[in-house]
Amino acid sequence: MDRRAADRLLLTAARRGGPWVAVMMATSLLLAGVYTVLPALMGRTVDAVLSGGDTAGWLSLSIAAIFVLMVCDTLDDLVGKLAEARSVAWVRHTLLRHVLGLGTRATRRFTSGDLVSRLVGNSARTGQVASTLVWAVMDLVPPLGAIVALALIDPWLCLTFLVGLPVVLLLVRTFVRDASDINEHYFDAQGRLAARLVDALTGIRTITAAGTVDREVRRVLGPLPELRRHGSGMWRALARVSSREALTVPLLEVAVLAVAGLELAQGRITPGQVLAAGEYVVVATGISSVVSSASRLALARATAGRVSEVLAEPTVRYGDEKLPDGPGRLEFRGVTVGASGSGAVLENLWLTVPGGALVAVAGRSGSGKSVLAALAGRLLDPDEGEVLLDGVPLPRLDRSALRKAVAYGFERPVLLGETFADAIAFGPRSVDADEVSRQAAAARADAFIRRMPEGYGTRLADAPLSGGEAQRVGLARAFVQAGRLLVLDDVAASLDTVTEHHISQVLTGAGALADRTRLVVTHRASTAARADIVIWLDGGGVRGQGTHRELWSEPSYRAAFQPVTGAGGEGPGGAGTGLPEGADAAARSPA
Structure with missing residues (x-):
């Protein structure tokens, strides 16, 4: 994971919280200020009671501070959620747009389920950084203020606390490091x-037909032990830091209170200041809030790393040229497309x-027919060479110009939209x-x-379709959108x-x-x-080009077609092909 990219994404997401981030910072700062001042007010109130001073005044100030504390705490939560909502919306919109901009490369680099996990859960956690970051910074204000307050009460109290402070900082640092590594592995397993x-879910029919439900459950839940191990690791890290906190904080508090008692005995501080000093030690060692903030930041950083990993993938770049008038001539110049581990497809x-022209592309399975089709409309870019439409290289075309010029029909179309008309x-x-x-x-x-x-207004979700019906709807969409090139x-x-004949x-x-x-x-x-024209692909290139009748004499060419015979068949000698006169003869020409 690129930690720097994750950090940049977190900062950008935090800024996308908009004006609510500024409001949250103001309320959080006020909240931190009240937390810092409240022990001093309580100490002054105690001293006023003991000395017969202005008890009502100091008590009123203490009550007012508690009231402000309650209001700010409520407001802070509200504006925090508003900022989070804006940030999460931005992260999800950015990630979704980027994934779609990757085109077919998205699902080759990442699996569909993994992308859904990053888009839904990881984006939400990343978008929460606005409030997490503000609260993490503001969680430092009361401890720092408490240290200053201890120094103002008595320098020896502050010095006593500072002796034990490195232990507290070491605990937080160790927890953040462990939590970052654990969270990264946890979300990867997730x-x-x-x-x-x-x-x-995609192959549920196959699973049902094969009777392998139990086996598939075990396969799907295979990462659970690893998920459990990393989750337990996080709890163990929290348990370690909590147990050490339970030991460190009381020892520091006892040490400071012991020094405060000596100072009180010597008349250097008042009983109210002893009370305030005890409260300030607790505030200054507020490791619980610091660890909580560190934990949330570690989670946000881990998820931001997964989101930024997708965002780091380059999207398809388009040019700004328009297509000239033309008949839709397609050219492949020195095109090579590699397949890892098995040589070049083309x-x-x-x-x-x-x-x-009506051009058929034929060949055995794996000969590169679908790759050629994908190259024609730039669903795929070649590793070498270039593809041109009416003399213009496809990468130089404006996105809108290219997509209006080329329409696709697929073997297994996915119908998008609410109704048939939409699809x-x-x-x-x-x-x-x-x-x-x-x-x-x-x-x-x-x-x-x-x-x-x-x-046509029927919802697609309410109309289960056969494979042939879905294919016909997909064809209708291709016909509607066909520009100068239909693939x-x-x-x-x-x-x-x-x-098929129709x-x-x-x-x-x-x-x-x-x-x-x-x-x-x-x-x-x-x-x-x-x-x-028929383009016959074989061995990574064009083996033959001409009419079907001209190529039919080649046994290897005939072997490239479905060996369907009998009624409705297409092979040599098959009856009832449904072909128009002349075409039927061509399809059934003897070798």
Whole structure:
């Protein structure tokens, strides 16, 4: 953990508490001042009672100080929470925006559960630093004031206390060091537990089907012993410092009171000053409050380290250029994308996708098809080389220009928004209800959406969808947002043959998508057969490029497609492929 980065984040978060931080500092300072003055007022009251002085006056001042103490304590808690709320909101907003700005790199560097843990729990603890920091500083004021007060009562009292002060400071320093290390390990284990829980919830159907609930419970709760060990370590650290406090504070108090008794016997101080001296020793050795503040700061520092670790990851940088008019031509120039431990997925790839064409990307699993699709719209940046859209390198494009130009459809789409209408319209372009329904019809989603209780206004949470239905809604969203380039990453995987044929007609027809460049990753020969060009990936590069008919003579090319045969099949000799005339022949050409 970068401690300096964590400290900078804490200071920034504290400042984000706004004007409430200043109010809290004022009330805390007043509170600390009253704590410092109150023992002296009580001592003066005792002396007034014993000497027949102005008892009523000193007693009134003591009562007033206690009243101010109560009011300031209440106000301090209130403004502290207000400052915390502002700081926590800023930390969470900053972290969430940064995580989303990382794009797909976020979940490659950190697991989803770990990110949730940092965004929810760690951000809250980090945001509490505004009040924690103020109270930690103000907790030092009464002890320092008490030391000065002891010196004013009698220098020997102050000197007696200062002899034992290094022991108190050593206790606090040791506790802060131990607590920082323990908290760092504790929150790391907590993040791993959260990551395993999210994984289990994501794969709950597999767990249920496999009957491995007990095994999964043990896996998810695996970090618990470590969590318990670090938690117990914190309690042991607190117990150590508390036990030493229980020994140190009374010894110091007895020593100071013994000296005060001698001074009283010699007439150098009054009985009221003896009482005040006893109270000031307790205030000056207020290790409980100092340790409590140190503990909260150690927690905040540990969580700030986890938050700053995410913030240290560089986000995707965009340029400020706009796209010129163009057909959506895509160029890959010397592109290399590495895969750790297994060589390059794509290596020195040179490829041009003509504008306005329907281009299928085929190849065996692991040949880099989805990587190529991710590069096309800058969901991924190459390790070497560059990708250009209509002659402009993608990193030089303005974010808005790039996102409006490129739309994606995914194999397993995540539907975002409250309703079906929201999910289909989700994206940078504003669209009306007619466009939403028109593109839903193109994706063959309109019919089943209209059968929902409230049609397009039906909440997604109230409408469980099959894989094919979710895929069609995702396709509708891609059609709505399609600019000059539409990238479809194996979107036909969950579609039946009839629906897939209909989608292919939309992609190949003379409708709204006809002038777009359509880059389609596919495992289906029928989809490749309808494409203007097929790019065949193998061995980290382009092994072949041409029409499906031209490439079909290669056995390795045929082996790249799903070996589905029989009714509705796509392989050579399969019946009922549902292909248009000509395409069916191409898909079923003999080797």
